[in-house]
Amino acid sequence: xxxxxxxxxxxxxxxxxxxxxxxxxxxxxxxxxxxxxxxxxxxxxxxxxxxxxxxxxxxxxxxxxxxxxxxxxxxxxxxxxxxxxxxxxxxxxxxxxxxxxxxxxxxxxxxxxxxxxxxxxxxxxxxxxxxxxxxxxxxxxxxxxxxxxxxxxxxxxxxxxxxxxxxxxxxxxxxxxxxxxxxxxxxxxxxxxxxxxxxxxxxxxxxxxxxxxxxxxxxxxxxxxxxxxxxxxxxxxxxxxxxx
Amino acid sequence: xxxxxxxxxxxxxxxxxxxxxxxxxxxxxxxxxxxxxxxxxxxxxxxxxxxxxxxxxxxxxxxxxxxxxxxxxxxxxxxxxxxxxxxxxxxxxxxxxxxxxxxxxxxxxxxxxxxxxxxxxxxxxxxxxxxxxxxxxxxxxxxxxxxxxxxxxxxxxxxxxxxxxxxxxxxxxxxxxxxxxxxxxxxxxxxxx
Numbered sequence: 001x002x003x004x005x006x007x008x009x010x011x012x013x014x015x016x017x018x019x020x021x022x023x024x025x026x027x028x029x030x031x032x033x034x035x036x037x038x039x040x041x042x043x044x045x046x047x048x049x050x051x052x053x054x055x056x057x058x059x060x061x062x063x064x065x066x067x068x069x070x071x072x073x074x075x076x077x078x079x080x081x082x083x084x085x086x087x088x089x090x091x092x093x094x095x096x097x098x099x100x101x102x103x104x105x106x107x108x109x110x111x112x113x114x115x116x117x118x119x120x121x122x123x124x125x126x127x128x129x130x131x132x133x134x135x136x137x138x139x140x141x142x143x144x145x146x147x148x149x150x151x152x153x154x155x156x157x158x159x160x161x162x163x164x165x166x167x168x169x170x171x172x173x174x175x176x177x178x179x180x181x182x183x184x185x186x187x188x189x190x191x192x193x194x195x196x197x198x199x200x201x202x203x204x205x206x207x208x209x210x211x212x213x214x215x216x217x218x219x220x221x222x223x224x225x226x227x228x229x230x231x232x233x234x235x236x237x238x239x240x241x242x243x244x
Numbered sequence: 245x246x247x248x249x250x251x252x253x254x255x256x257x258x259x260x261x262x263x264x265x266x267x268x269x270x271x272x273x274x275x276x277x278x279x280x281x282x283x284x285x286x287x288x289x290x291x292x293x294x295x296x297x298x299x300x301x302x303x304x305x306x307x308x309x310x311x312x313x314x315x316x317x318x319x320x321x322x323x324x325x326x327x328x329x330x331x332x333x334x335x336x337x338x339x340x341x342x343x344x345x346x347x348x349x350x351x352x353x354x355x356x357x358x359x360x361x362x363x364x365x366x367x368x369x370x371x372x373x374x375x376x377x378x379x380x381x382x383x384x385x386x387x388x389x390x391x392x393x394x395x396x397x398x399x400x401x402x403x404x405x406x407x408x409x410x411x412x413x414x415x416x417x418x419x420x421x422x423x424x425x426x427x428x429x430x431x432x433x434x435x436x437x
Contacts, residue, residue, distance in 0.1 A: 003411065003412050003415035003416065004408060004411045004412065004415070006415050007396075007411040007414050007415050008411070010418075011389070011396075013396070035422075038422050038426065039418060039422060042418065042421055042422050042425060043390065043418075045367060045370075045371060045425070046371050046386075046390055046391075046421075047390070048364055048367045048368050048371060049286070049367075049368040049371040049372060050368070051278065051282045051391075052281070052282055052285055053278065054277055054278055054281040054295075054298070057273070057274065057277065058273060058277060058295070058298050058299055058302065059299075060269075060273060060299065060302045060303055060306065
């Protein structure tokens with residue numbers, strides 16, 4: 001009976017045939033019987049130790065990746081870039097809103113004139129086509145109007161001239177209003193400036209008077225002090241002679 | 245697989261945990277908390293260490309659950325983590341810790357009286373102490389088999405050993421415990437590890 005036989009027998013993992021053989025050998029071996037009994041007693045004893053109810057639910061604190069690690073990684077990456085850039089003479093230049101990356105001396109960043117001209121031409125063509133479309137629409141509308149009222153062409157022509165003169169009048173009025181507005185603004189600004197200058201002059205005048213008053217007071221104080229000092233000195237000078 | 249849930253539902257729970265579902269993870273912890281706590285308590289013999297093992301075990305479960313390919317093998321996988329955590333915690337304690345075993349070898353089949361209840365508790369503590377005295381490889385196998393109800397196949401999977409090796413450890417572990425319990429010198433101070 002080896003160790004695995006004992007375990008298989010104790011834990012019921014033996015086939016019936018093997019169990020019979022094991023028990024036959026057991027019957028003829030008092031030491032093995034005693035051993036089996038002590039194993040059973042011990043297993044019984046082991047199960048006297050019942051499960052303990054844990055106190056409370058565990059607080060599982062899973063640490064997130066530390067933010068300083070991320071920043072350290074970023075800093076390390078930048079350092080590597082700087083060192084590599086230094087070794088490879090990598091340069092970054094900013095010139096008039098253009099960022100240029102280069103190895104060695106950076107070339108002067110200049111806007112591509114041909115590209116800008118092409119973009120301007122493209123924009124010009126778009127506007128030109130829009131104007132042409134508007135013009136053709138207007139001509140078409142005029143033709144339709146003329147076709148619809150061929151009996152009163154002079155009236156329509158007159159209407160067109162009336163609109164033109166009305167527009168001219170309106171532009172004149174607008175110009176006049178704008179001139180008036182500019183004039184009134186200019187006048188108001190002049191008045192404000194004049195008032196400001198007057199205030200400033202008054203302030204300076206007051207300041208000058210205050211300064212003069214201060215100087216005058218100072219001079220008077222000085223004169224009094226000098227007078228007091230001279231009196232004191234006179235007394236001090238006369239006093240020794242009076243004792244004699 | 246799980247004391248509270250059918251296997252299919254439990255495997256679905258594992259899937260949810262793999263997808264980062266924190267609620268599912270909480271359910272998983274609730275389901276296995278008591279088992280892992282008792283496993284650790286029997287292995288380490290101290291409540292504080294058992295609680296620490298529970299913490300470390302479930303943290304590792306959370307971090308490594310995506311590495312678990314077969315959800316049906318969760319149980320041995322969980323006990324492997326718990327066993328490793330127990331070993332790590334065991335290394336932290338003093339190697340010269342003394343265990344006092346007293347009163348072993350007397351009769352213990354008494355009727356239910358206050359005295360026998362007290363005796364029962366004493367025996368329970370005694371079992372814990374004897375468990376701590378056998379080699380940890382044997383202790384792990386005995387706890388997994390006797391208290392956690394794992395099959396030998398599952399224990400072998402959890403510990404990465406053959407079933408024959410596991411059965412040998414079981415036998416020698418039981419034999420060691422039997423000899424300790426029958427020993428006449430149990431009242432002496434005994435050092436382990």
